Amino acid sequence: MENYQLDKYAQDGQDPKVLDKVLGKILDMLTADEEVNYVAIQKKPAVNLLPDSITVSNKRIFLGEFTKLGLATNFEIFSWQDIKDIAFKEEIFGSKVTVIPYTGENLTIDYIPKTQARKLYQLIKAALDNLQAQKQVKADPKMGIENKPKFDSYIPQDQTKDLPTTSLEAPIAINKQVESNTDPIGASFNNPSAFSPQTPTSVPTQSEPKAMQALDHTIIEDDELTMKLKKLKSLYDKQLITQAEYESKKAEILSKL
The missing domain is CATH 2.30.29.30 (Pleckstrin-homology domain (PH domain)/Phosphotyrosine-binding domain (PTB))
Known part of the structure; x- marks a missing residue:
């Protein structure tokens, strides 16, 4: 040994x-x-x-x-x-x-x-x-297998086809419908008849031309004032005018409203 x-x-x-x-x-x-x-x-x-x-x-x-x-x-x-x-x-x-x-x-x-x-x-x-x-x-x-994990809830893959399924397509379709109905702009382009009930378009009568012309004139003036304000702001942002000039011109434009 x-x-x-x-x-x-x-x-x-x-x-x-x-x-x-x-x-x-x-x-x-x-x-x-x-x-x-x-x-x-x-x-x-x-x-x-x-x-x-x-x-x-x-x-x-x-x-x-x-x-x-x-x-x-x-x-x-x-x-x-x-x-x-x-x-x-x-x-x-x-x-x-x-x-x-x-x-x-x-x-x-x-x-x-x-x-x-x-x-x-x-x-x-x-x-x-x-x-x-x-x-x-x-x-x-x-x-010997008391600690073995249990798989009682396991379902073979080939048997899942017989089980009832919960489709997500219906909720998605509903959401899309809600979104389209709450978006009048999209509805007017995609489906002009989406609004219900439909309101007949009013046609100006012979007694309305002056009122419509006054409204159009106001809109045109508002658009011109808006464009002037935007242009003024652009000049100030580019430091082409001083703040005092910007404030003075801005007050002058707003006084025309």
Whole structure:
């Protein structure tokens, strides 16, 4: 076993020599896509040349016991489906870790360093919780999609042709009609008969010519005065006359109204 591989599993004070022996046997028993996640080594207060161990992979848990002066090792191996629960109890000298299978007796290894025991508990609990969640999803597939967005209101595009549609053409046509009816200039050019009721055009009688001529004369005078005012304003804007001249001439023109 290479040193750098030992360092990966000896971060919590595991004995490198014992770790080397345990991993040397465990690695030979791994299946396809299986890898070791953690190894906890027993550490008794007295000298212990043959410590027990607990190894956790991503598929199984191995409880190892050295026998025959370290020449042999007995392993109790459980897949995660065989494990019901994991428990540990912290004592003065380390912790007591107990694996509880669904069938058979509970298996306990004591004197596991407290740091290693806590790490074991976390890893095993996480694996068991994950397995339980997978079982629940298999038993009730709906649980796996409880957060899936709902599309109950979705209507396939090819079915929308049968649905009632709200046409915008009618409101637009009404608006256009309103606009044309409220614009007498546009109505007079586009549709001279748009006004209803129509008012007959009055024809001047023989008694009206003088009045009409007076009105026309007033309009002509107003137009001439307006043109003079505009021309005067244009001269002032171009600074061709002073403001005093502009005001004087303006007053003179307005006096003729």
